[in-house]
Amino acid sequence: DTEVTQTPKHLVMGMTNKKSLKCEQHMGHRAMYWYKQKAKKPPELMFVYSYEKLSINESVPSRFSPECPNSSLLNLHLHALQPEDSALYLCASSRAADRSSNTIYFGEGSWLTVV
Amino acid sequence: AQKVTQAQTEISVVEKEDVTLDCVYETRDTTYYLFWYKQPPSGELVFLIRRNSFDEQNEISGRYSWNFQKSTSSFNFTITASQVVDSAVYFCALTSGGGADGLTFGKGTHLIIQP
Numbered sequence: 001d002t003e004v005t006q007t008p009k010h011l012v013m014g015m016t017n018k019k020s021l022k023c024e025q026h027m028g029h030r031a032m033y034w035y036k037q038k039a040k041k042p043p044e045l046m047f048v049y050s051y052e053k054l055s056i057n058e059s060v061p062s063r064f065s066p067e068c069p070n071s072s073l074l075n076l077h078l079h080a081l082q083p084e085d086s087a088l089y090l091c092a093s094s095r096a097a098d099r100s101s102n103t104i105y106f107g108e109g110s111w112l113t114v115v
Numbered sequence: 116a117q118k119v120t121q122a123q124t125e126i127s128v129v130e131k132e133d134v135t136l137d138c139v140y141e142t143r144d145t146t147y148y149l150f151w152y153k154q155p156p157s158g159e160l161v162f163l164i165r166r167n168s169f170d171e172q173n174e175i176s177g178r179y180s181w182n183f184q185k186s187t188s189s190f191n192f193t194i195t196a197s198q199v200v201d202s203a204v205y206f207c208a209l210t211s212g213g214g215a216d217g218l219t220f221g222k223g224t225h226l227i228i229q230p
Binding site: 033035041042043045048056058088090092103104105106107108109111 | 150152157158159160161162165206216217218220221222223
């Protein structure tokens with residue numbers, strides 16, 4: 001079983017809604033990530049948090065707003081999304097974001113559908 | 116720039132056959148890390164193995180084995196005596212900047228094991 005927990009597993013939202021995806025890990029990891037995965041494509045990096053600070057934003061539209069309240073939690077706030085934002089959103093964590101030897105562990109993902 | 120190529124889009128074999136998934140990578144860094152992940156239909160990316168650029172030893176774990184060859188920039192994955200539960204999409208990934216840069220994924224190979 002994964003030690004990275006994501007909620008909700010499935011989310012359907014309208015284009016005017018505001019919703020959030022949540023991620024939690026209790027492995028003592030200090031780096032957390034959001035990836036987006038479209039059908040039949042590999043995951044694409046969106047954001048990296050290192051020691052609770054945003055270190056990478058891969059030019060993600062502002063309708064996606066990440067938040068890291070503490071070292072165990074990572075949120076992705078969603079507002080005014082488009083149907084093309086429908087995808088699997090994967091949260092991940094690793095010991096730290098500054099060492100190549102770290103393994104990145106993924107959660108089960110949140111399936112998002114924008115209608 | 117880094118690149119991972121998984122030329123096999125889909126492989127279908129009958130249960131108990133051996134199958135090899137190919138992965139070829141490109142990087143200018145001398146220190147880098149290679150990974151294999153399994154993604155079943157549920158969506159979770161399951162970590163299988165990490166190999167660093169200094170360690171060319173092959174590895175075996177049960178029915179799984181990995182062949183890392185720097186001379187050909189390849190990191191191939193073999194499943195011996197395949198089982199239906201092995202059916203999934205398998206991703207090869209590369210990082211040289213640690214989690215700080217995220218993972219560069221190949222496009223994935225969809226493995227179908229028929230009973």
